[in-house]
Amino acid sequence: MTRLTRRSALQLGLAGGLALATARTAQAQLNITVEGANFQPLPIAIPDFASSDPSFGRETAEIVRANLRRSGLFLPLDPASLPVQVGDVNATPDFNTWRTANVTALVMGAVDRGGQIASSVRVWDTQQGAQVVGKSYNTDPNSSRRVAHIISDAIYEALTGGSGYFDTRVVYVAESGPKANRVKRLAIMDQDGANAQYLTDGRTLALTPRISANNDLVTYMNFEDGNPQVYLLQLSSGRQQRLASLGAMTFAPRFSPDGGTVAFSVEQGGATNIYAVSTGGGQPVQLTSGAAIDTGPSYSPDGSRIVFESDRGGSPQIYMMSSGGGNPQRISYGQGLYSTPVWSPKGDLIAFTRQSGGQFNIGIMNPDGSGERMLYSSFHAEGPTWAPNGRVIMFFQDPGGNDGPKLMSVDIWGRNLQTIPTESYASDPAWSALRS
C-alpha cells in the first residue's frame, strides 16, 4: 500500500476576470445548522463532473452524491432533473436559471486522469450569487474513488462548518461460516464499503482491530499462539509481530493518539489489568491492578487520560483515570452494564455499549458521565467507533441465532441510521483518521 500525497489543495481562481469580480461582490451565506430536532437535509445540485472521460466524470459525481446523501445532512437532487447535466468549473453559473429550478446549493466539478488524477470543484450559493468554496486536488492515479471522497470532504466542510470524514477507511472483522466455528479475519475498506481487502488469512481468529492515526499500523487480538495475544500489523509492509509477551493472555489493544503507545489488557489467573507499551517495544507499564476485569481502554485525544471498563464494583461500568494510571473514578451511573467506552476524536463525548432490559444500546455521554443519550437499541449491538469529525458513530449489530453481524452507523443526534455494505458478516469496525 503506497502512502499517497494528498490534498495539494489550491484555492481555485476563476479564469474569467469579469465573472470573478461579479461573483466576489456578494458574500456566500449558505450553510447547514446540523443540530436541532427539526433538521432538514440541504438540497444540493451536483451535475456530472466535466471530464475527457465522461463516464469517469459521472462516476465521480455519483460517489460524491452518495457520500453526501449517506451523511444525512444533504439531499442530492436527481441529476436528470437539473438544468445542466455536466458541470463547468471554469465559468460562473447562470444563477437565475438555478434559482428558477429551486437550487440554492450548487456543485460544479471537473476531473481528469493524467500522471495524477486532477480534480477541481466549486460550490456556489445561487441565492447570494457567490462562491462558497473553490478547490483543486491532485491525487494518486490508482485511487479514482479517493478523489471523489476528498471532494466530498471539501463540500461537507464548506457547508457544515465541521471537518469531513469521507476520505477515510475502516478496519473490521470479516466473518464467514457457521456460527459455532466461524472464520473471523481482519479486513480494511473505504468508509463507504468499497475497495475491501483482507489483512489476515483466516486460519486463526483475529478480533478487535484498531488503526493508528497515521493509518499505517493496525493492532489487534490474534489467537495464533494458543492463547490470544496482541499483534501489530504494518499496512505498508504487510509485516506483523506480537506486541508484548505478558501474562497468560493479552487483548483489547488501543493506540494512543500519537500512535506511539498501545494500551491493552493482560489476563493472569483470571484477573485482567490494563498495561501500556511503546509500539517500538520495551517494558510494558502496568496502569491498573486488582482481581477485577479491567479492559476496553481508550485514550482522550490529548493523551492525558484513559477511559475503560471495569467490573471492580460488581458489574461492568465505565471508569476514568490518568493515562499514567492510578485512582480510577467511575463515571457511568445509569441502569445496566456499560462497556467498550470510546473517546470521540473531538474530546467532547464518550461512546459506549450499554446492556439493560435485555437490549443492547449504543450511547454517548460527556467525559464526566453526564448528559447520557442512547442513539440505537436492539437485541444485540456493540463496539462503537468514531468518524474523525466526532459526528458519526459506526458499530456492529447482530440479530442473533445463526445469522451474523453487520456494520451500521448513526449520527450523534441519533439520526440517519445506515447499514454499511460488506461482502460477508462484519463486526468490530475501527474508523481511521482522515488520510493524508
Next chain:
Amino acid sequence: MLSLAPITTALRAAAMLLFVVAIAACSRTPDNAMMTGVGNLGPGGGAPGSQQEFLVSVGDRVFFETDSSSLTAEAAATLDKQAAWLNQYSNYRIMIEGHADERGTREYNIALGARRASVVVNYLVSRGVNAQRITSKSFGKERPVAICNDISCWSQNRRAVTVVQ
C-alpha cells in the same frame, strides 16, 4: 415393523438423520482444527482411562450462571469427578477452555471466559491435580455450542470445558 410402508420407513430414516445432525451440531467442539476440542460421541462409555470415558462417564464441562464465574454445586460435583479421574490417569495433559454466552461484549467476554477457566483450574488443583499438567484458554463468546435466541440455549454456552489430550 415389517408392515411399515416404505415411505414411512424413509420418513423415519430422515427423522433419525435429522436427529443425528442436530446432535452433531450441538456437540460441535470449539475448533477441532486447533486441537482444542473433543471427538464425536461414539457408542458406549469408552474403555477405562480413555478420553471417551472422561467425556461420557465423567463429564467434560461445567456451566455458569449469567455473568458469573462462581461454581454451582452441580459444577463442583462434576469437577470432583474430573479430579478423581485425572488423578487416576495422570498421563493426560489438560486444557481448560473458558467460554461465555453471546449476551455480553466481545472483550469483556474474553476476560470472563478466562476468569471461568481460572476458577476451574484452581478447583482442580485444590483437588490434587498437578498444576503443571493444566493449561487454560479463553474463547470468550467466539465459539458457542448452542445456536439460538433464548435463555436455555445461552446457558449451554456459559461453560468451561476440560479437554484431555
